[in-house]
Amino acid sequence: MRWLRTFGEVVRSGLTIEETRLEPLLALRTAAGVAIVIGLALWLVSPAYAASAALGAYSAGGATFQRTWRPRKVIALGAGAGLALSTFVGYLAAGRLVTFLPLLAVWAFAAGMAWALGSTAGIVAATTVGSMLVTITLPTSVGRALEHAGVIALGGVAQAVLILLFPVRRWGAHRDALADALAAVADHARRLRHDPTAPFEPEPLMTARDAAAVTPSQARTRPPVLHGPRGLAERILPVIAALADPDVGAPAEGPGRDRARELLDAAAGVLDAAARTVRRGTPAEVPAGTSEVLHVDEEHEVLEGPARQAAERLVELLGEVVEIAGSGGARDKAPTPQGPASAQYMVRPTMFRLLPVVVRAVRPELRRDSPVFRHAVRLAAVATLGYLIASRLPLDHGYWAPIASVMVLRPDFHRTYARAVARLAGTLAGVALATGTVRALGPDAHVFGALAVVSVALSYTLVRTGYAYSQCFTAAYVVFLLGMGGQAWGQTVPERVVLTLIGGALAMLAYVVFPAWETPRLAGRLADWLAANGHYAAAVLRSYAEPTREHRADMRRALLASREARAAWQEAYDQARQEPVRPRGLTSREAEEAEEALKGFDRAAMVMESHVPQGDSRFAPEAERLAEALEADTAQAAVDVREHRNPDWGRVEEALHAWEGAAGDRSPVLRRGAELQKRALEDLATAVSRTPLERDVGSAREEQRVRAAVAAEDDGSGPGHRGG
Numbered sequence: 001m002r003w004l005r006t007f008g009e010v011v012r013s014g015l016t017i018e019e020t021r022l023e024p025l026l027a028l029r030t031a032a033g034v035a036i037v038i039g040l041a042l043w044l045v046s047p048a049y050a051a052s053a054a055l056g057a058y059s060a061g062g063a064t065f066q067r068t069w070r071p072r073k074v075i076a077l078g079a080g081a082g083l084a085l086s087t088f089v090g091y092l093a094a095g096r097l098v099t100f101l102p103l104l105a106v107w108a109f110a111a112g113m114a115w116a117l118g119s120t121a122g123i124v125a126a127t128t129v130g131s132m133l134v135t136i137t138l139p140t141s142v143g144r145a146l147e148h149a150g151v152i153a154l155g156g157v158a159q160a161v162l163i164l165l166f167p168v169r170r171w172g173a174h175r176d177a178l179a180d181a182l183a184a185v186a187d188h189a190r191r192l193r194h195d196p197t198a199p200f201e202p203e204p205l206m207t208a209r210d211a212a213a214v215t216p217s218q219a220r221t222r223p224p225v226l227h228g229p230r231g232l233a234e235r236i237l238p239v240i241a242a243l244a245d246p247d248v249g250a251p252a253e254g255p256g257r258d259r260a261r262e263l264l265d266a267a268a269g270v271l272d273a274a275a276r277t278v279r280r281g282t283p284a285e286v287p288a289g290t291s292e293v294l295h296v297d298e299e300h301e302v303l304e305g306p307a308r309q310a311a312e313r314l315v316e317l318l319g320e321v322v323e324i325a326g327s328g329g330a331r332d333k334a335p336t337p338q339g340p341a342s343a344q345y346m347v348r349p350t351m352f353r354l355l356p357v358v359v360r361a362v363r364p365e366l367r368r369d370s371p372v373f374r375h376a377v378r379l380a381a382v383a384t385l386g387y388l389i390a391s392r393l394p395l396d397h398g399y400w401a402p403i404a405s406v407m408v409l410r411p412d413f414h415r416t417y418a419r420a421v422a423r424l425a426g427t428l429a430g431v432a433l434a435t436g437t438v439r440a441l442g443p444d445a446h447v448f449g450a451l452a453v454v455s456v457a458l459s460y461t462l463v464r465t466g467y468a469y470s471q472c473f474t475a476a477y478v479v480f481l482l483g484m485g486g487q488a489w490g491q492t493v494p495e496r497v498v499l500t501l502i503g504g505a506l507a508m509l510a511y512v513v514f515p516a517w518e519t520p521r522l523a524g525r526l527a528d529w530l531a532a533n534g535h536y537a538a539a540v541l542r543s544y545a546e547p548t549r550e551h552r553a554d555m556r557r558a559l560l561a562s563r564e565a566r567a568a569w570q571e572a573y574d575q576a577r578q579e580p581v582r583p584r585g586l587t588s589r590e591a592e593e594a595e596e597a598l599k600g601f602d603r604a605a606m607v608m609e610s611h612v613p614q615g616d617s618r619f620a621p622e623a624e625r626l627a628e629a630l631e632a633d634t635a636q637a638a639v640d641v642r643e644h645r646n647p648d649w650g651r652v653e654e655a656l657h658a659w660e661g662a663a664g665d666r667s668p669v670l671r672r673g674a675e676l677q678k679r680a681l682e683d684l685a686t687a688v689s690r691t692p693l694e695r696d697v698g699s700a701r702e703e704q705r706v707r708a709a710v711a712a713e714d715d716g717s718g719p720g721h722r723g724g
Contacts, residue, residue, distance in 0.1 A: 072163050073160040078351065176279060179279035189268040200237060212230055371518075375516065425468045
């Protein structure tokens with residue numbers, strides 16, 4: 001993928017309308033917060049104070065639309081406080097470039113490093129940089145700067161009070177995350193009916209787990225329905241995989257396969273009903289006839305052996321899900337114990353105890369090859385350079401250029417360029433819309449204030465449909481806000497367009513000069529995933545060798561680490577496919593084949609996990625030797641993949657060969673699962689192993705294949721391009 005084709009993808013992505021559920025009530029409540037502070041400031045003080053209050057209320061309200069599991073009123077207060085602090089500190093250093101530019105650079109760098117805490121922290125931190133650039137032009141003294149900072153913080157307080165007084169879908173984001181996880185397992189059960197080896201994408205379960213971590217105050221008010229279903233989904237997932245698998249579960253054809261399909265269909269229906277219950281908080285109707293299907297007849301059951309064990313386990317788990325779906329999640333729960341020692345919930349630190357968490361998250365990213373560190377450097381560079389360039393231009397409001405750069409920049413290439421295109425398109429449309437409106441209505445501070453509130457409401461409403469469409473009304477909002485403050489619209493319109501273009505160009509250029517390409521790091525991401533999968537598979541085997549509580553806990557930790565490594569690989573691979581750089585180390589085809597092999601390896605371990613014996617079961621000592629061999633070979637193979645050497649599975653082959661001479665297999669699922677893992681490892685070796693000649697010409701072949709695909713699309717002989 002080269003620059004011209006990549007830029008075409010960027011333009012399409014930046015202007016694509018995303019199909020998402022609109023939330024007009026949330027937008028109305030947040031716009032009301034902006035309206036209240038603008039109205040009060042206009043009535044009691046002046047348009048300049050109204051502009052500061054509007055900035056605080058707008059930015060704090062926008063922060064509450066980010067994906068976060070903390071209470072939104074806390075996010076609003078935190079955003080308002082951060083905006084107020086940046087405003088006051090910025091004013092103290094303003095007036096001389098020798099003091100303001102270092103402060104701006106340090107503040108922007110810190111805002112960039114906030115991405116180590118997540119996208120919400122990074123976006124909110126970026127708005128504080130914008131606040132520093134805008135509001136330092138409003139005060140005329142230190143006292144006035146304190147007043148403006150207080151007014152900005154008041155905007156955040158207003159949003160928090162509205163959230164407290166008029167809650168909209170309280171716990172809605174947490175409900176959606178858990179419901180999505182249940183629905184994902186239901187969809188997987190349906191796919192297993194037709195494809196018994198279909199892989200499962202664990203992202204919904206990872207999101208639900210993240211949402212399940214709450215603060216002590218949240219734990220006291222969390223609805224009962226949010227306590228247990230995620231654990232049920234986690235336990236059901238390996239059971240349905242084991243039931244559907246033709247190697248260790250139901251037979252590939254015949255009555256056994258038909259019975260497995262019935263059970264999988266019933267599981268999907270029950271899980272969907274539970275998802276509806278969680279999402280809406282009301283009882284849901286379980287599909288008719290489910291109780292008959294979910295009955296394992298001792299005499300007439302067609303499933304046998306491990307398949308029957310999986311069916312019985314699935315019926316047992318689905319019984320609990322049926323109870324949740326039918327009750328609406330209102331059943332009584334034992335009170336949650338208080339205190340860290342006995343807490344039954346995953347603890348999320350409060351805002352006042354975040355400092356150690358921040359330090360632990362930021363410290364590993366302080367290295368030159370970290371995408372977060374590179375983003376922070378780019379952010380500091382474009383903020384200061386944009387401010388310098390704009391200050392030398394014969395234009396007012398020069399801060400628009402660095403603001404555009406700061407708000408456009410993201411840690412990855414595709415989102416940075418797509419947002420630059422979207423911001424320019426949205427700004428042009430919004431400025432044109434605001435210009436026509438102002439010409440028709442004429443200048444009036446109160447009219448401009450009302451139009452600003454309407455623009456804010458539309459911006460919030462469209463915030464999840466695409467950056468360009470939200471930015472359109474954001475641009476109109478800024479024009480109306482400046483008009484309310486006495487700025488002539490004819491002066492502000494061309495300035496905003498030109499400076500936005502400069503800021504977007506600086507952001508795009510910064511990524512080219514100091515990039516953080518994921519393409520060269522794909523081999524390392526694949527190696528991390530391989531090593532994590534090896535540890536997970538070894539933990540499962542050790543639970544067979546010695547089924548103790550400690551080994552089960554280690555198996556759970558290894559599973560979570562494997563999912564995180566898989567998610568990191570998937571994110572890196574998706575970004576690499578959108579980058580205009582030549583593949584290095586792994587071609588696209590090799591990456592796809594290696595990914596499929598590791599998914600098969602992970603699936604085999606998950607199937608084995610579903611039959612892990614209980615604590616009072618017999619030991620399987622032959623599994624311990626295989627666990628050691630598997631962990632050692634995958635760890636060495638991870639090093640080989642990272643250094644572009646061919647992996648070898650000698651220890652695993654020796655352990656399996658020794659197992660063949662052992663007296664009797666205590667678990668057919670264990671033995672068959674080990675063979676499936678060995679086959680997956682061989683597929684991985686085939687995918688990444690190359691001869692010296694192939695290493696030399698691999699990149700050339702990949703480039704030739706991409707050119708052929710592009711030519712096929714250009715002449716219409718290839719598949720239609722997917723996009724909006």
